[in-house]
Amino acid sequence: MAFLDSQAFDKVWHPGLLFKIKCILPPGYYNLMKSYLQDRTCKIKFNTETSTLHPIHSGVPQGSILGPLLYTLYTSHLPTWQRTVISTFTDDTAIVAKDSDPTTASRNLQDHLTGIEKWLQKWWIKVNQNKSMHMTFTNRKGQCPSISINQTTIPQGSTVKCLGLHLDSKLTWREHITKKKETT
Numbered sequence: 001m002a003f004l005d006s007q008a009f010d011k012v013w014h015p016g017l018l019f020k021i022k023c024i025l026p027p028g029y030y031n032l033m034k035s036y037l038q039d040r041t042c043k044i045k046f047n048t049e050t051s052t053l054h055p056i057h058s059g060v061p062q063g064s065i066l067g068p069l070l071y072t073l074y075t076s077h078l079p080t081w082q083r084t085v086i087s088t089f090t091d092d093t094a095i096v097a098k099d100s101d102p103t104t105a106s107r108n109l110q111d112h113l114t115g116i117e118k119w120l121q122k123w124w125i126k127v128n129q130n131k132s133m134h135m136t137f138t139n140r141k142g143q144c145p146s147i148s149i150n151q152t153t154i155p156q157g158s159t160v161k162c163l164g165l166h167l168d169s170k171l172t173w174r175e176h177i178t179k180k181k182e183t184t
Contacts, residue, residue, distance in 0.1 A: 072090060079116055134154040
């Protein structure tokens with residue numbers, strides 16, 4: 001399984017998003033969303049110092065009601081693959097390949113990632129390979145062969161946090177229970 005970490009909300013390419021809005025939503029939404037995205041600015045405050053205003057050319061407003069919806073529209077046609085299952089929740093993406101042979105599972109996962117690379121490049125979405133995770137879920141010993149995205153190997157781990165759940169490679173829930181006990 002590959003868990004991909006992207007700089008999603010900050011990096012949504014406005015012209016691409018508006019193109020997709022024009023194609024997917026009724027015509028009246030295009031101008032409304034265009035006015036919502038254009039002429040946005042930000043400034044940074046650190047201690048008592050404040051920067052000048054800087055224009056925002058990409059991203060969707062974080063913390064807004066529309067942010068997750070706009071990102072979902074932007075990624076609504078993320079490539080699927082015959083031998084894998086892809087699952088997304090806003091900017092969290094997980095891809096699963098299942099096979100009794102670990103090499104085949106990794107090959108299927110790698111094929112899907114290779115297809116996604118071209119799509120990510122086209123729509124200007126960057127995946128942080130170092131924060132992404134590759135995990136083998138099995139009761140057997142060993143791990144699946146490594147996989148990569150954009151010619152960088154995705155680190156393999158024995159635990160991962162996904163949508164608030166702490167998963168371990170054997171799906172025992174020990175990691176999740178331990179983490180929840182630490183927060184109470």
